[in-house]
Amino acid sequence: MSSVRLDVRTREPFADGHRFAGGGAYEVITATAHYSVDPEASAHRSIADLDLAPRDSDGAVRFSGDVEILRPVGGGRRRLFFDWGNRGNKRAVQYFCDAPHTNRPQTLADAGNGYLLRRGYTVVFGAWQGDLLPGDGRLLLDLPVATRGTEPVRALTTAEFIVDELTRSLPLSRWTSTRSSPVSERGVRTARLTRRRYPHSEPEELPQETWQFARLQGGGSDLRGSSVAVVPSRHDLLIDDGFRPGWIHELTYEAEEPLVLGLGLAAVRDLVSHLRHDPAQPVGEINYAYGWGRSQTGRAIRDFIHLGFNEDTEGRPVFDGLLPHVSGAGRLVAERFTNLTVPGGQQYEDHLAAADAFPFAYAESVDHLTGRRDAIMKRASDPKVLHTQTSTEYWQRRGSLTHTTTDGRDLGFPPNVRGYLWSSSQHVADPAAGAPTKGICNHLGNVVATSALFRAVLEALDAWVSEGVEPPPSAVPTVADGTLVTMEEWSRQFPAVPSALRPYGPNELYAVDRSAVPPVADTSGRYTVLVPAVDIDGNETAGVRAPMVSVPLGTYTGWNTRAPGQGHGALHEFSGSTFPFAATEDERLFTGDPRPSVASRYGDAAGYVARIRAAAEDLATRRLLLDEDVERAAREATDWSAPRHDVELP
Template sequence: MSGVQLEVHTREPFAEGHHFVGTGAYEVVTATAHYSVNPEAAAHHAIPDLALAPRDGTGRVRFSGDVEILRPVDGGRRRLFFDWGNRGNKRAVQYFCDAPHTNRPRTLAHAGNGYLLRRGYTVVFGAWQGDLLPGDGRLLLDLPVARRDGEPVRGLTTAEFIVEEPTGSLPLSRWSSTRSNPVSERGVHGARLTRRRYAHSTPEELPRGTWRFARSQGGAGDLKGRSTALVPSRHDLHLDHGFQPGWIYELVYEAQDPLVLGLGLVAVRDLVSHLRHDPARPVGPVDHAYGWGRSQTGRAIRDFIHLGFNEDLEGRRVFDGLLPHVSGAGRLGIERFTNLTVPGGQQYEDHLSPADTFPFAYAETVDHVTGERDAIMKRPSDPKVLHTQTSTEYWQRRGSLVHTTTDGRDLGFPPNVRGYLWSSSQHVADPAAGAPSKGICNHPENAVATSAFFRAVLDALDAWVSEGVEPPPSAVPTVADGTLVTADEWSRQFPAVPSALRPSGPNELYAVDRSTVPPVADRSRRYAVLVPAVDPDGNEAAGVRAPMVAVPLATYTGWNTRAPGQGHGALHEFSGSTFSFAATEDERLITRDPRPSVQKRHRDAAEYTAAIRAAAEDLAARRFLLAEDVERAVATAANWSAPHHRFELP
């Protein structure tokens, strides 16, 4: 019996039938996938609460999800490319094609530079996250709620709230896009709310009379005026004087009705297997299947591999190659009452996230804290993997543990994995980003453009899988060559950049007792978190340097610090920084900047652009950049890479 049936709703021409060079026309297919799962199968034993999911008359668990497919009308190159949509959003075309973000790609503009379509990929967007709410065109997965003998499943859980401006009410999930784990009837009375300045600060409990499970309703949009009301709600939290910036609020409460979230991994496995092998599939023949996910979905990919879901129920490999991007050392975490939208833990935000648990590395190693031995990659069905991460992952997401032992020694990668640091870049690099802004940080965000790397990495993966051509060697910092260092060593290396408020160090990682609510970190049992060493300019010495980093106009970091009133001094989410060089020697002297000025480095903008071309051509020679992206890098560098940089030289 097939594990999935695809109900096709619409087929329509993409981009009004535009013919992409080398491929031809595309069409858009929208559908609903109906999944049927045997909860007793050994392949599903890793899914929490699956035994508590409702069953049909045949003993199977059923659920369904959205699917959208961009497919070449004439078959293309028989390559399937699966976008693990980040929080239900379609992102692959945006990042691989430098396109505007949209959850409804229909026009030629939505194809950007057309890379994926010119390469003939069948691009599949499939819902995998089950706790999302409708809105903004997100892909939705309708999952069952766990029940025990017909009664609700209950248990203690936590929710954390951090705001940038005063806010009266928030959903328990903290995200308007995300279903909250509702408080139980008895949990309403036993819940506790605390606040603290920093993750390490002693929490203070807020009096029960100052907050309640409710949401504020009315105000400026009220049809009868500006009256407001508090509406009791088991999905929302209201604080009488409002949630204030600069505080970490933490709610401990008894929740109920958990979703069986792990079925999202089954959905990906069964959908891709169906599209590869089922005669009823709505796409042409598929020789190879690849998948990509960034951040949250990069972590999902690592869990997908680790839990054995890259083998379908017929024993066939699902993905031939996978591209987890900016996952750091984390995995997804699909435990009961998990909020999948919440990012992996950071130094200030979401520090209770269960994302970072052993194993961290693809290669087998021993957890020096617990003695456990494990690896992400450990099965014959494992795919080829190109793991990419930025500087931010080393600072916020314990990225060094991807390729070191838990006590900080070089480990490397198994033969079917390569790893690349995109040097001195930040977690998110929107291809359409303009001039960097500060937001609630002390410094302008990181301006390094990296989207061209996505195209080169996918070309390398395809050549590795389909032709046996080895990808470029791994390019990550190592302890052995001195490019992966402790925070103290990094601090001695980093130049005295004017106005830079340095971080106290990277986001540490300790063994956590998750049998308690909230979980308790044991600071006596620490994992080694290392960061990339830097050159005299403060830019990272190892890894793959984008042209902007190879020929810098600034110091670019993967970290940024929170501004006063917003958790001052702590690392901010996944933000990096740009510390521009002085434009002239006179400016450098007055600011006492130890870094040479732009004037000292380049005679004029033409010389700078020529240096960018040389750096881009070097990357292309090493297969980290496509030939077409050399010219894009040169064009972007015109006028001193404006608007990312603004210089006026005499």
């Protein structure tokens, strides 16, 4: 028993009825999806606490969520493209069309270069994350709370807080966009709060009289709101002297009222199946279904496959192809009191998050610490997958484990998977990025432009599914050819770039005892995490090199280090770095830079643009770039790729 009823709320022309070449006119459909799930079905055994969800008179668990659709009025190419909205935000049009981010696409400007619409895709945005709060146009999923009869479900949980500047109160979720798991009455009395300088530092406990479950209210500029009040709250934490910037604060408390978060995967399965097979659905005939998610939602895709959700309740495949991007080796792991907004574990932040759990690889492998055998891909219903990741995932998200054994030997991918490293790029690469800044890091952010690669990957997936045309071969670093190396080898390769504070190492991964609260790492059992090798400029040698990396104006890394006072020296979140080359040989000599200058490499701006065009044409020949993006690459390279780069030659 599993069904969907889709109530359409509005249908409006998109972009005033503009006709996209190849795709025609589009309309925007908003709807509410009503879901009904059989909690006894074997397909739902992986959903934590589903047995504790309220049931209706038929024994079903019901819930609902937002759906929005960009639909080609003339039917398009009968291809559905599902955007696993990152934290409830629409991202596909932004990244595939180089468009400004908006959760309410309405105008022609919101379509960017129009790629998805010119290609006639039916773009579907469906809510899957159940712990989000309303605001900013986020897609919401209304999920049931697990209960034991009339009693709430309670258990110990942890929440980690790191702030960039002095802050007195925060929601227990740490994110204003996200529902907090409320503290129980007993938890108010028994909770413990600690702070530590680095993840492995000895924590110091904060006396209970110095903090409380409360929030600050007021502090505004007008007369009525200028004063400040402390309001008791089961959803917030207040420290009298404030959260110390850059320190790791960890709260352990008894929480209650957990949401049945795993139903989000069932929602995606049932919505897409409904749109493909139900004659009453509002989008017209669909021949193929693809899905894309980045970071958090890339992890959701990997869990979706691993847990068998790509087969609907009637045994039919749901997606023909999926595109998980920058997930690293992580999965979603929606357990009791999971905060789905929290990123996967990083070296400094959320270090022991549950996101990284065996299996890491798509191909079958053995956990050398436990002897367990498993794989992400193991069912006849599995889709074709093109897994893409950046340098950051190798440094922060244990990305090497997607294609190596747990003890660091080459494993590769199964036949229905390809993997691509987008060399020397960082986790987030805004298509509209401006000049880089440092933020709370030691170095300028990574400026490599990679959005064009999204379009090529989708074209390759579509050709693979619909025409049987093999995609470009996997392009990832390997141990065998010396392009996937240990930290020690990488340190020998990386040049002596002036002012570069190198990382201590990649984010390590240990076996973790998750029965303990907070979780405890077993440092006697470590998984092997490797990083891509680099050339004499410090740029990565393996993978797919975007034109800016093939023809560099600097060294681009997937890592950046925290500045003094912010966890100095540790890797910062998902940030990369740019270390510009000296503009001239005179500058290079004065700064002691071992890397050749811009002038000695390219001569002038025209020489640089010509080299960029040649690199783009080479990618297009290998089907890693669309022909239309060759021209874009050359056009954007004028004036030395400003504003991403600032090169001034005499």
